[in-house]
Amino acid sequence: MIVRNCNRCGAAITFVRTKKGKAMPCDAQAMPYRVAPGGPVNIMKPDGELVRGYWLESGTGDGVGYRPHWASCRTP
Template sequence: MARCKGCGAEIIFIKTSSGKSMPCDARPIIYWENRKGKGKIVTPNGEVLSCDFTGEADKATGLGYIPHWATCPKAENFKQTGSKGENLC
């Protein structure tokens, strides 16, 4: 298992539907898909969705992974600005 170079947490890399590898927390969590949700989740097949992390258990969408930039205490050390002005993790 890979580890974050900033905080040492275990991470996994999931290839997104755009073809990029996204570092995610290694532990899968239950999520509820919500297009207006403030959370982000990466599904095992690489979809990045807006979601909620609480809800009725029997209505959960599934298991997914939180992008590591959302939980890493050292995330600011890894942000770079790409050629189009986007932040890269």
């Protein structure tokens, strides 16, 4: 996985290929999650599927995924 820096905020990001073949910029650190339809956050799974759910503090939950970077970008 290639890690780069966001051109706007400088944070470490990576790109995950979506099911439609697009490159989605995501935060570089994968985090555990739990899928919950209608959940409060978007989660990009490593296989490119975007699901809704919750981030977990620890454990494995339903797997590890990436937060789309637009949700956390702190543009200066």
